[in-house]
Structure formats: structure tokens, C-alpha cells
Amino acid sequence: MxxxxxxxxxxxxxxxxxxxxxxxxxxxxxxxxxxxxxxxxxxxxxxxxxxxxxxxxxxxxxxxxxxxxxxxxxxxxxxxxxxxxxxxxxxxxxxxxxxxxxxxxxxxxxxxxxxxxxxxxxxxxxxxxxxxxxxxxxxxxxxxxxxxxxxxxxxxxxxxxxxxxxxxxxxxxxDVDGVYTSDPRYVPNASKIPSLSYEDMQNLASMGAGVLHPRAVKHAKKYGIPLYIKSSFEKGRGTMIHGKAKQTGFPPVIGVTFEVDINRLEVFDCKNIEGFQEAIMCELASHHIQADVYKQSCRDSLSLLVKEQEHQEVLTILEREKENWKYSRIERKGGLSKVSVIGQNIKSQPAIKMEMCKVLLENAVRVKLVGESAISVTAVVERSQVQLAAERLHTGFGLDYEAVMMASV
CATH class of the missing domain: 3.40.1160.10 (Acetylglutamate kinase-like)
Structure with missing residues (x-):
């Protein structure tokens, strides 16, 4: 057969x-x-x-x-x-x-x-x-x-x-020959990853790695179908995606991803901020819109990071529900990007967030917001500085090609 x-x-x-x-x-x-x-x-x-x-x-x-x-x-x-x-x-x-x-x-x-x-x-x-x-x-x-x-x-x-x-x-x-630790068009020292678990690939893809859509990984993972990313134009091994993530002996950071065209929508004076955050996330999900939603400490506001091409639809949704969600105003900030370090159980490793902030500060990258999740720490930066931020974080977390080669010897 x-x-x-x-x-x-x-x-x-x-x-x-x-x-x-x-x-x-x-x-x-x-x-x-x-x-x-x-x-x-x-x-x-x-x-x-x-x-x-x-x-x-x-x-x-x-x-x-x-x-x-x-x-x-x-x-x-x-x-x-x-x-x-x-x-x-x-x-x-x-x-x-x-x-x-x-x-x-x-x-x-x-x-x-x-x-x-x-x-x-x-x-x-x-x-x-x-x-x-x-x-x-x-x-x-x-x-x-x-x-x-x-x-x-x-x-x-x-x-x-x-x-x-x-x-x-x-x-x-x-048009690329596999999955890299970052986008090699922006980060010249990015190294190709020969094999990834479904979980790690989904984490990279969901936070901006453009080589594969996260929903594609989800379909393949459900039925255990191996995905092989390879070049259309060059011979050689690509990246195989299959199996489960290793729980031990694996570097805490596996890649640096970024999204260039991001808008920040800040919603002020939210009543019942916990319920408001949950309602927003559910409403956006029903429209298949992905957004990072962060509570702002010391004030009743939420920050939503959305793709530039989706910001108008998100604004329309927020305005339509203003009476139900009881907030005072929305401020939009464009010209932004987000850069993320990706790994497993990152939220339980505060040193990663500290190191990220240190690297960006030392390289005069102006950070607008820092958020974290189980799989990533994300910084919002000015669009003009996203390549600098990605390169320096890639080096700072030991992901450059030379460092990876030395680690494998």
C-alpha cells in the first residue's frame, strides 16, 4: 500500500x-x-x-x-x-x-x-x-x-x-532552508536548528517566527505528522518537526523572534480589570485575532499588542463594547515592534527576564513595555530598533552560530 x-x-x-x-x-x-x-x-x-x-x-x-x-x-x-x-x-x-x-x-x-x-x-x-x-x-x-x-x-x-x-x-x-534561531535576514549569526518538537516550533511560530504558521503545527501535532521544512532552491538538510519537547538538558532559550509592525492599544480606567481582560481575550479569539494583553501595574489599564493590519478591527470591537466594558478612553501608538526570547517554562526563570532587560539597556534600546508568559519574555521597542534588539539578544543568550557550534563540540 x-x-x-x-x-x-x-x-x-x-x-x-x-x-x-x-x-x-x-x-x-x-x-x-x-x-x-x-x-x-x-x-x-x-x-x-x-x-x-x-x-x-x-x-x-x-x-x-x-x-x-x-x-x-x-x-x-x-x-x-x-x-x-x-x-x-x-x-x-x-x-x-x-x-x-x-x-x-x-x-x-x-x-x-x-x-x-x-x-x-x-x-x-x-x-x-x-x-x-x-x-x-x-x-x-x-x-x-x-x-x-x-x-x-x-x-x-x-x-x-x-x-x-x-x-x-x-x-x-x-525560500529558506530550515528553521533558524532567529530570522537570518535580520540576524546574520542565526543558526539552523536541525530538529524541533511540535511544542517548540509552535512556541516560535506563535511569537513571530514567520517560516511556519502556528495553526499548521497544531494540525500536524494532533495526528503526529512530521513536518519537514526545506529549501525549494538548494539541496541539503532542512529542519524536521516532530515528537515532544525535551524536559531536561535543553537550553532555556531556543530562539529570538520578532514582529515588525505592531500597534499598542492602551485602554484606560477599566472597571473590574480581571473580568475585562478575560472578556477582551475571548471576544478577540472569536474573531480569530491574536493579541498580547497585559495589565499595567499601579493603574486600571490594559495594553493590547496587535498586528498593524488588525488594529482597526480591534478598535471597532472595543468601541462597540464600550458600554459593557466600562472604560474611559483608548490611546493608540504605532511605529512599534515586539521582540521575544522563546523557551520552555520561562516564567519560572526570572533570570531570563532580567538578562533580557540588561542586554537591551546596555545597547540603548528604548523599551516601551515588557511582558512575559510561560513560553516567552517580550519587549515592545521602537520599530527602528527591532533589528538591533534582536541581534543583541541573540548574542546575549548564546545563540550566535559560533556559540552554538562551540557548544556542540
């Missing part, structure tokens, strides 16, 4: 017809090993950005339904071209949109979550010897509307399909 392998190719991997042909070769290599192959693809290159620009020429307040209708077309182009590239080389292949692949989502358009996958049609085509090429980033609601899964949606599609199909593994091809 053949095993199933899911391959996912990101936008840069399929950014031109020449690259699509190269990715077709990758698919054929896997097929020739005797696997049944399901391929998930993103839109070509900057297609999504181009579509968003077209919208901005029409309206500043597009409906979410029509945005999903438009943005889902990018992947449809790619699946057709890749399928034709496979057919040109004599490989039987068929392309499916999200709804044709049986991907059902909830109704939070623009940031939908997958609820179920009917794999019947995919399995039928695999039994017939076809390579199945699926559009990432999209599905269909119970009401029949096309929905998109938000940023990183193709990763989510690939991991969810791998789980539903009980795949042997899920290979994520991207």
Missing part, C-alpha cells in the same frame, strides 16, 4: 513558470519513489499583493466576502499551471480548488479556520494514480462562500490535508 506525502510550495517557489517547472521535477521525484503525492501551492510571487493593490484603487472598505472571492483566484492560477507542467512531463495530475478538495471552514472570512476535510475525492484520484494539486489558503463555508485562511494559509492547508490523509510526512518547501 502506497504512503501519502504532502508537498507544499510557497509563493517564491512558484514565482515564475520556470520555477513551476522546477517544482514539478520535485513532485515527480517523490512520485517515482512510489508515494502517492498531494501538492499544495500558494499564489505566484507577489500575486496577492497585486490583487490587494487593485482593490485599493476601487475602495478603502471592501467587503470580506468579495476580498476572499478575489484573493482565492491567485492559487487557482498556480494549481492549473503546475498541473499542466506535470502533464507535459507525462505525469497524470489533476488540480482542485479548496472547495473541490473538500475543505470546510467556519465563517470568519479573511481569517477562517478549517473545520473538516472530506478527503473522498482526493483519495479517489490518488487511487487512480493521479498527483492531486490543491489550492492552498482557501476553503468553503457551510453557506457555500469561498473563504481564505489568512497569512500562512497554505501551510495550514498542507498540514491539515496531511493530517486528514494520514500522510507519511508533510514537506514545506520555502
Amino acid at each position: 502506497s504512503t501519502v506525502v504532502v508537498q507544499k510550495f510557497g509563493g517564491t517557489s512558484v514565482g515564475s513558470t520556470e520555477r513551476i517547472k522546477r517544482m514539478a521535477d520535485r513532485v515527480i521525484q517523490e512520485k517515482e519513489k512510489g508515494h502517492d503525492v498531494v501538492v499544495v501551492v500558494s499564489a505566484m510571487g507577489k500575486t496577492t499583493d497585486t490583487l490587494v493593490k487593485l482593490v485599493s484603487d476601487i475602495t478603502s472598505e471592501p467587503s470580506k466576502r468579495e476580498m476572499d472571492m478575489l484573493l482565492s483566484t491567485g492559487e487557482q492560477v498556480t494549481i492549473s499551471l503546475l498541473t499542466m507542467a506535470l502533464q507535459q512531463q507525462g505525469v497524470e495530475a489533476i488540480s482542485f480548488t479548496g472547495w473541490q478538495a473538500g475543505i470546510r471552514t467556519d465563517s470568519i472570512l479573511g481569517n477562517a479556520h478549517i473545520q473538516s476535510i472530506d478527503t473522498g475525492r482526493i483519495l479517489n484520484e490518488l487511487e487512480n494514480g493521479q498527483v492531486v494539486v490543491v489550492a492552498g489558503f482557501q476553503g468553503v463555508t457551510e453557506g457555500g462562500d469561498i473563504s481564505t485562511l489568512g497569512r500562512g494559509g497554505s501551510d495550514i492547508t498542507a498540514a491539515a490535508l496531511a493530517s486528514a490523509l494520514k500522510a507519511d510526512r508533510c514537506d514545506i518547501y520555502t
